[in-house]
Amino acid sequence: MNMSSNQKYLKLLRDLVALPSVSATHRCLPEAAQLLATTFRELGAQVTYDDTYFAPFVLAQFRSSVPDAQTLVIYNHYDVQPVEPISLWQTDPWTLSEHDGKLYGRGTDDDKGNITARLTAIEEYLAEHEGHLPVNITFIIEGSEESSSQHLDEYLSKYQDQLFADLVIWESGGKNVHDVVEIFGGNKGIVTFNIDVQTAKSDLHSSLAGVVDSAAWRLTQALATLFDSEGHIAVPGFYDDVATPNQREKDLVRNLPTTRDTLIQQHGLTSPLLSDKTGDDLKETLYFQPTLNIEGIQSGYLGEGVKTVLPAVASAKLEARLVPNMDPDKTLQQIKQHFQNEGFSDIVVTKTLGQPGYRSDMSDPEILRVIDITEKYYHQHPVIMPTSPGTGPMYYIHEALNAPIASLGVGYAHTLDHAPNENIRLTDYNQHIAVIKELIRSYEK
Template identity: 65%
Template sequence: MANRKAEYLTLLKELIALPSVSAKRESLPETAHLLGSALEKLGGQVEIDESYFAPLVIGQFKSQKADAKTLIIYNHYDVQPAEPFNLWDSDPWTLTEKDGHLIGRGVDDDKGNITARLTALAEYLDDHDGQLPVNITFLFEGSEETASQHLDDYLAQHPELKADLIIWESGNKDAQGQIELGGGNKGIVTFDITAQTAGIDLHSSLATIVDSAAWRLTQGLATLFDPKTGEIKVPGFYDDVQTPNGREQALIAALPGTKEDFIKDYQIQAPLLSDKRQTDWKNALYFEPSLNIEGLSSGYEEAGVKTVLPAQATAKAEARLVPGMDPDKTLGQIRDYLADQGFADLTVTKTLGQPGYRSDMSDSEILKVIDLAKNLYPGEPVVSPTSPGTGPMAYVNNAIPAPIISLGVGYQGALDHAPNENIRIADYDDNINFVKLIIDSYTH
């Protein structure tokens, strides 16, 4: 049998070398075509849809079984920027092996997951005379790191895509080495809020009569949040929140880790907002929306003193959304509330947005994957109905109504989006075997 692992590690090296940063729109067509060639070489029917800036890659592998089910494997080939380069121990665009780890930008999020799954399929085909018990469709997008722009448009152009189960892009082992399996993620809407109080920056002696943009912005931002209760004050913000069902609440309650561990691990110094609201911290993390200021910029920020009255101030902000919440509706509520509080002059500009999603974790296809994990990994898998992070599950499920479960090659120290992103080779190998088990389960 061919050394499939080595073959696809070579592909991983080639993928890492392509800086497919969707935020900069770099190397996206080149990466898509490299993946398309790999799928064709493996025997797939490949289509590369280049209708938008980040091509969608579809690779289909058909089973001979007349009643075969269909498995969609979703991944993304775009990555986060690698800066700051000086914090990397090796070149981020060169796949580096060291001490049982593979290091490079995108090795966990998400290119290593792609090549592990291709390895699993290739090894399965080699072991079974090229025959599959299930139809497999690979779906690779190139804008996941920028809110999956145009993914919904792409999917609308491909109504032929159907599935009984969707394997999501990635997943981890937890700090105890247990495999984590997830079924959802939060949505998000990101936006800029800008105050403009003069045409030019002014001498700060004028602050007795002219409002500063920095004051104007921060005063407006302060109306959005109640610091005493930890509640977001925007009317209607919580109205559409989808309440978790009993199984979802039980799964979250069973997740490992305590509040004290969380505070220690993240070096938290401020009081927890969930304590102010008198809600359970895990429920808040997974089932509640949030409103966050990502950054503030105004006036003079260099060394020394400059007595200036800033004419402009900008905040980059985000609302993390849970299922039931609409990004545009939520942003409209925020904009309307600022106006009602006397801040209609603040400009609110949407930058990105997508809704949230949660799978039914009692679906038979998902329960099967959970049982298979017990056959491969030691101990009980850690099962979560959702993630605090964001992804395009809702777009995919709206177009292809099938249960979704996430699993992957990562671990707690993978450093996704950070310098020295890495995976452990042992976890990579485990994931290959897990995907082969999932494929083989459709034999029965």
């Protein structure tokens, strides 16, 4: 008995999840990329596999026989986030597990499940139409999205003469807490950085704390200067280049179902919202304003019991989420200068990653095509978002293709991307297959 397309690519998903392709640690990236390249070739695509950089790049092109056919580009990535803390997983994160109509495993949503659903849609369409497509379909698949898409711009530049599109379907997407499909056309940029301070050659006896400043205090005092008393970012010039949203973008965000109460309930928040403190509009802040966040702090002794030391070294990892028109390097320089101005010249700031942000025109005809298909399939109007509050390499893709970008996928409100027990629902997975097939069908003449 022949295996159905759905079964075939669920097996591929199982094989992909079994590969711990973590870009942060450069694990299993060639293996995942090679598996995908082979799969695309078997489906009839013209495939380019390039391992110039640590995360191989896969370009897979399906050609339509229709003269002057339009081109649909699908962007995905095969790298995933680390699984720690592994003790919080209810199943093995590197084994695709099915329970109660859900598939569990790292990468099921972000982003391997989206890849296999889209491959299923293409194979099913080809089988139903004697191997013919009404539209050219190009997959751009990278392996360092979870590490700020390092070298993606170099790969795109290298293959610029092969890259053109009328529409880009983004890596992922899903349904909100009300189970309504969301379609968004942008995301924030980011700059991540480390800050380090050393105040002595080694940890000191804490009896000296009355006369010697510790690295822990230097670090926390420096961090405290980043915000003013009202909760706004206090770095001079930080907001200067923020792109002001147009009225349509503001209207779209205003109509989103997100509320203060739903946000608190969804995430189990126990501390006040910053927007309560600042008085700023919650939705406009979430989608249109930059952020500055401490990812982690480390200093001194954190082991069992007591160790009375005055820490000599302290460090922290930070990130700033950027909106369109903000430059990662300029933003980081403003932060460095701020520390200098505040008397913290001993703070060492080191950039780790960075990429700009991007927003699509959600009234573009190709975006409206996606909205119309989604609305007809689900029999309800999708939630339209000009951007997401998260980060991805949309800027690089748009610079290379100059085409509108729409994001939708197999996820739902409790998918738990980047967290233990990442999962998708099989219902959503199968629905996304059907929607991608309808999108392909919409190009029939």
